Amino acid sequence: MAGAKTNKGRFFEDYRLGEVIAHAVPRTVSGGERALYHALYPARGAIHSSDEFARACGLAASPMDDLIAFHTVFGKTVPDISLNAVANLGYAEARFHTPVWPGDTLVARSEVIGLKENSNGKTGVVYVRTQGHNQRGDLVLDYVRWVMVRKNDLDAPAPNAVVPDLAAVVDPAALVIPTGLDFTHYDFALAGEPHRMGDYAVGEVIDHVDGVTIEDAEHMLATRLWQNTAKTHYDGTLREDGRRLIYGGHVISMARALSFNGLANAQMIVAINGGAHANPCFAGDTVRAWSEVLDMAPTTAPGVGAMRLRLVAVNEAGKAGALRDDAGKYLSHILLDLDYWVLIPL
Template sequence: MKTNPGRFFEDYSVGQVIRHAVPRTLSGGERALYHALYPARGALYSSDDFARSCGLPQGPLDDLIVFHTVFGKSVPDISLNAVANLGYAEGRFLKPVYPGDTLCSSSEVIGLKQNSNGKSGVVYVRTTGTNQHGEPVLEYVRWVMVRKRDLDAPAPETSVPELAEAVAPGDLIVPEGLRFDEYDTELAGEPYRLGDYALGEVIEHVDGVTVEEAEHMLATRLWQNTAKVHFDATHREDGKRLIYGGHVISLARALSFNGLANAQMIVAINGGAHANPCFSGMTVRAWSEVLDKAETAVPGVGAIRLRLVASAGRGTELRGADGKYAPDVLLDLDYWALIPA
């Protein structure tokens, strides 16, 4: 048989390194389509002139284009037979990606845990994306629930990795040449700098986007994500296509422009959870909470740590009285972004 059914839970072992197929050269086409799919308006990614005024050679590709591309490479090997992608940790953006760069990715299995039902298990991987020069541009940990092929296959020894709660400010990478000493807040869209935000402040981002079936499938194909749950309506008992969690991340990040227009570059993903599934017809709204602020080694460039929450409802409720995520919460993402100090 020459076709590839994908890996199942019993096919993984701790320490296994998987080199993912099909390098991808990115261009301005990915940027244009990204901005068509999401209401993204970040000035640094929209204008080469604005990027040059901030010390970069041209506008880099949106950070989440890089994330989705590297992630998509890993899907056929990691999550083709997934029940759900569960979370992220220790993510760092290491180098900007520009049109014309070619990305590859590889993953190392760093943990395994079979579920008590014996039908599936959780696979922990550390994925690294590299450019055409072999330079790492992104690394992150994710964990995904994967079906078993053989329910009688023995459970592996449980090995759950210890993961940092957050990337330390000193480990954030400021792109070479980036500066904000001539930053034009009027062109960027808002006047607010790092000092204008207070710890614990909650920003409700006002706008909403209703998810359409065709758009989420187009987006998922754009990132070459082949997970069956996103396309095959017969793959779930309810007959629904599950929206790719990264689609929700990009929607929420784009919606956060209203109130966080100057949080320009994502430099770390501290943690994340897809709290509840998202399906076509849901309207996604977003709010952010300021968790921390820090200086970087570059004068004038600050870092802001944000909790970004996507919800299918209104308001800013994160958890119920039982401590569980509220039923409307779709995404809980903790990240660092660079912002003018």
Template sequence: MTKAKTNPGRFFEDYKVGQVIRHAVPRTVSGGERAMYHALYPARGALYSSDEFARVAGLPSAPIDDLAAFHVVFGKTVPDVSLNAVANLGYAEGRWLKPVYPGDTLRSESEVIGLKENSNGKSGVVYVRTTGLNQYDHKVMEYVRWVMVRKGDLAAPAPEAVVPALAKVVDPKDLVVPTGLDFSNYDFTLAGEPHRLGDYQIGEKIDHVDGVTIEEAEHMIATRLWQNTAKVHFDATFREDGKRLIYGGHVISMARALSFNGLANAQMIVALNGGAHANPCFAGDTVKAWSEVLDVAETAAPGVGAIRLRLVATKQGAAPFAYKGEDGKYAPEVLLDLDYWALMPV
């Protein structure tokens, strides 16, 4: 009998703490990724749109959008980490360590740092620390995420529970500012808004006003573009309701792009403190977003400061600036709660 050559993906019982997975299919990125990213989302960050703007800011050219690079690195991990996932649950300790430019080749590695079987015995949570590397084996980013994964063998014994202790916030001193970045000659007119770091107050909330209705075709293009093979995103028979779950990264990028209106000068994401996909998103949902200023910090780079933001994505019916009820649970209209650091001119 011929052995099957196809790969059904890993199930919860297949993971071991300390296991290191080198993910397949490195990817060389080009200007095509940027063009497609800007076609999928209303992304208008000047630093990622214009080589000349980037050069004035001390970079050799415009990098690939921070979240586009994240999606490429993330997509590599899906066949090994979340192919059989029920849901991607959260993120922590994420840092962008080096800009990604057209021509760079990215690959990913993940280490299993935690496991905990769910009480129903049918699934468990897998914690991984993923590193994205370029063609020189330089780290371009790292992050932790945790995923609920189905068990393939319900009789498999539960592993010893290991839940990693994760920092709630990346310390500002650990933020990596790209080499050469200099906002001393920053052109606020070309960037689109006049607001600099000193114009934002901790606790301030910003309604980004605009909304985008999620289309089936666009989220399917995005899922394929980032080579995300998770079954819940492209196989309508995989869920009992017959719906394809929108890739959480699609919601992140949509909300981040919408935040341009009010935060146009939050140019580069440099850290991901935490994040939760609070409720599922489906085609037909209209995504809107608002942000809260959580903190500000200095950096050693000339003219460059850091702003910590909570980005909340909601769908139709959401109350203004509301995201959790008195019970501490997310409101059903909340899709995303993302806590990140971005670089902004002072």
């Protein structure tokens, strides 16, 4: 039978609650991924840029950027979870457990923890908890995400609806601090800004000022780099307007890099509490970002604090702080709403 050996991806009716999926193709990461990441995004975090700076902060060397680990593990899941996705809807309960170093090999597996068919009978939402491990079996990160997936057989019966109960915020006491991390002798001049955690206030909004116009070529390089094969990012014939949807992780990394201007010392992501891709992003959009300080907490590491931030990516300038309309719906210029914990000098 023609095409019997090819993979058309899973549809909503193909998932089963409790199913564990081992994702194919382990990925060894190296300095090449770091160089390409820093070419794609204006990322300048000192710990992820300099072995010497990282060693002065108690680490063995400069680890890979946190989002390199996230994108790599995420990419492993796409052929099994979101190849036929309409949209990636959100994230929760993400924790970074072990830094990823050049030479590490990452593998991923996911468990289906929720299913809910939509009222139109044509799509449904699949909830998965994904884990990424390194070659030693160490847990690198885990997270929950939920995806709207098409049905192939519209007559397939709807499963019993199960929506997981997810924590709104990762408890700061549960944050995993990299072994040896010490900001006691942190060099603010080399890091790029003088601001420590005590210089910020809960409720403060920071307009990161800068903007980057998204290009199709760069987005396509990013999706290939992370081996993300979701059709909506590759195939311009899927939409009537012929436009490819920009990969949400590309927007996350762009906004995170832009946040350097005002948050240069927010060095390491240790958790993602929640996130939503509020509106689609397309080539030609100019992405800007603003952040809101949501909370602060101490950690057990010397000189290291944890700060909870809301990172918002927008495609219009001059609206820092505006998020939703009076009905509670995201404003049309909001691309990303990401709630996360970072490590920062006290």
